[in-house]
Amino acid sequence: MGDIQLKKKIGDNMEYLKKNTLRLKMLVSELVSCDLLSFDQADIILEQENHLTMHEKLYSFLMEEANPSGITKLMKALRSSGNSHIAELLLDK
Numbered sequence: 115m116g117d118i119q120l121k122k123k124i125g126d127n128m129e130y131l132k133k134n135t136l137r138l139k140m141l142v143s144e145l146v147s148c149d150l151l152s153f154d155q156a157d158i159i160l161e162q163e164n165h166l167t168m169h170e171k172l173y174s175f176l177m178e179e180a181n182p183s184g185i186t187k188l189m190k191a192l193r194s195s196g197n198s199h200i201a202e203l204l205l206d207k
Contacts, residue, residue: 135165137196142172144191151175 142159145151151159155175162168176188192200 131165135168138165138168138172140195141191141197142168144195145172145176145188148187148191150187150191 139160142151142156146153146156151172155171159168159171159175162171192198
């Protein structure tokens, strides 16, 4: 792979990571507004180094608080924060 192709691939990957991080931040905000996460939990998630560890923290907090009445709110929060692909994956399970 040439230098130009490698630089483009790295640039594309960085753009993808930025979009994922932004979507995840929007999701955290939406979950706080739906009372599915506390402000303290949101701060802990947003302080993580990257979107992968952010996802891990978010998942652990949501599993701690999992209850049937929160599922509808969670699906709405996923869709309105640009994370509908996650909602679709959850519905398939």
